[in-house]
Amino acid sequence: MSIYKQLQTSDEIMQTNTKHMICTKSSDAVMDSKLKTLRSYTHLEPDYTEEHEDPRDYCYGGYHPVQVGDVFNKRYKVLSKLGWGYFSTVWLCIDLRSGRHVAVKVLKSGAGFTQAGQDELTLLRCASGPTARNPLKDRIVQLLDEFKIAGVNGIHICLVLELLGPDLRCWQVCFGNPGLSLTCVKHVITQVLEGLAYLHSHCKIIHTDIKPENILLCVTPQSSSHPPGDATQTYSTAIKTTLLQDPEAPRNLDNITVKIADLGSSCWVYKHFCQEIQTRQYRSLEVLLGSEYGPPADIWSVACLAFELVTGDSLFEPKAGPNFSLEEGDLRRIAVLRPWGLYEVLVEKYHLLLREASVFSDFLLQMLDFLPERRATAAQCLKHPWLKL
Numbered sequence: 309m310s311i312y313k314q315l316q317t318s319d320e321i322m323q324t325n326t327k328h329m330i331c332t333k334s335s336d337a338v339m340d341s342k343l344k345t346l347r348s349y350t351h352l353e354p355d356y357t358e359e360h361e362d363p364r365d366y367c368y369g370g371y372h373p374v375q376v377g378d379v380f381n382k383r384y385k386v387l388s389k390l391g392w393g394y395f396s397t398v399w400l401c402i403d404l405r406s407g408r409h410v411a412v413k414v415l416k417s418g419a420g421f422t423q424a425g426q427d428e429l430t431l432l433r434c435a436s437g438p439t440a441r442n443p444l445k446d447r448i449v450q451l452l453d454e455f456k457i458a459g460v461n462g463i464h465i466c467l468v469l470e471l472l473g474p475d476l477r478c479w480q481v482c483f484g485n486p487g488l489s490l491t492c493v494k495h496v497i498t499q500v501l502e503g504l505a506y507l508h509s510h511c512k513i514i515h516t517d518i519k520p521e522n523i524l525l526c527v528t529p530q531s532s533s534h535p536p537g538d539a540t541q542t543y544s545t546a547i548k549t550t551l552l553q554d555p556e557a558p559r560n561l562d563n564i565t566v567k568i569a570d571l572g573s574s575c576w577v578y579k580h581f582c583q584e585i586q587t588r589q590y591r592s593l594e595v596l597l598g599s600e601y602g603p604p605a606d607i608w609s610v611a612c613l614a615f616e617l618v619t620g621d622s623l624f625e626p627k628a629g630p631n632f633s634l635e636e637g638d639l640r641r642i643a644v645l646r647p648w649g650l651y652e653v654l655v656e657k658y659h660l661l662l663r664e665a666s667v668f669s670d671f672l673l674q675m676l677d678f679l680p681e682r683r684a685t686a687a688q689c690l691k692h693p694w695l696k697l
Contacts, residue, residue: 361392369418371397372459379404380466381455384412395421395572400471410452411469417462424572425465427581429454431571432467434511442510447503449524449569472567476520476617485620490664493617494695496523496566500610503568505686508603512577515568516585518609520616526565577602589622594680604680607689611675618668619658667694 365371374397378386384401387409391398396415403410415425432451453468476496480487488496500523507513515522575581585605586595592608594601615623650672654665671694674684684692 361397365416366461368461369421370416370461372414372417372457372461372464374399374414380412380414380457381453384410384468386412393572395424401468409471411471413467413469414457415465415467417459417464422463422465424581425467428572428574429465429467431511431513431574431576432469435507435513435571442506444502444506444510447499447506447567448571449567469569472524472526472569474525475569476523476525476566479525480520480620486617487620488617490618492564493614494697495563496617497610497614498690498695499566500568500613501686501689504603504606504610505690507568507574508577508606508686513571513574514577514580514585514601514603515571515574515606516582517570517573517587517590518568518606518613519587519590520613522568522570523566523613524569526567588626589624592680593678602680603685604683607675607683607686610686610689611672614675615672618660619654664697667697670694 361371366373371392374386374389376386376388380386380401383404385404387400387402389397390400390411396413399412399414401410401412402408415421429451435448436445436450449472450470451467452470455466455468457464457466474482486493500518504515504518507515573582573585575585580601583598584595585601586592586609590609590612592601592605595605612623615621649669651665651669654660654669655662660668671689671692674692675689677683689695
């Protein structure tokens with residue numbers, strides 16, 4: 309059975325259980341177990357190959373049917389679809405009060421999804437609430453409003469988020485790998501680390517899913533009106549027209565602004581919602597081994613992200629073999645290990661200059677320490693000379 313089919317099967321089970329729980333209350337322990345199972349499924353596949361969500365998920369406990377032109381909460385008019393995930397659909401809307409474009413995330417209505425939505429809402433309130441006066445909070449996507457929709461498939465939590473541009477993965481698709489200059493990569497990684505320093509120290513939040521898809525560019529289209537068509541294509545075009553055709557493009561590219569998005573999988577430092585976190589390519593050693601994790605797990609992911617942005621390749625790329633699967637690795641089954649140091653890889657394979665490779669490899673290795681307690685913190689990483697080189 310494919311992983312995607314497993315997701316569908318899980319959703320059908322969840323829908324059945326949701327209907328059953330209307331009549332008979334499940335224990336908190338059972339509900340918590342189901343919620344943790346749902347959360348873990350979101351990390352099994354880093355990228356959905358399907359362009360659209362499964363129509364069968366538009367049922368009781370599932371997605372809310374949305375049409376272009378609908379108005380949410382008598383305020384947010386739907387212009388187009390931004391995307392979808394296992395837990396929700398996301399829509400480009402215009403705020404009829406302010407005229408501002410926003411992103412509205414509409415979660416599934418099943419009990420497990422509702423609880424996950426409540427958890428995400430609490431985390432977003434902490435990260436972007438009026439009491440969050442830390443200047444680094446602007447490195448995190450901001451929650452603007454919240455409401456609920458009572459629809460044919462149940463009651464759905466809706467989150468209104470600031471509208472940002474496409475993610476770093478979209479950038480790679482548009483311009484190829486690696487697609488960013490070293491100066492730009494350093495600028496992006498600095499902002500990601502600033503966002504994590506804020507989440508880890510000020511909010512006591514672990515993001516748990518740092519990857520290119522969750523780092524969004526702050527790009528404003530030249531026209532205030534939103535043309536029809538796919539939102540991703542609109543913003544991809546905006547990148548090209550506002551940056552590549554601009555005579556100041558080199559300077560603009562090196563000073564691009566990004567924000568950390570999607571706290572849907574996040575948790576508190578002192579309260580975890582799921583043991584299996586992170587998308588595979590960015591999953592930390594302690595999580596792979598089933599050990600306790602904390603903020604250092606995010607730092608490991610940043611190291612993987614930095615390597616990928618510089619080289620265009622994944623630092624770690626899980627592959628299925630005859631004796632182990634993508635999800636069930638066992639180091640004892642690897643017969644021969646051929647060591648190739650990170651510095652040597654950067655010089656021999658990616659042809660970085662010796663000085664750059666030396667400082668960059670040192671930067672990465674401090675974030676990839678096998679022992680989480682010895683791994684550099686986000687604040688410490690920000691002081692590393694590679695970011696200033």
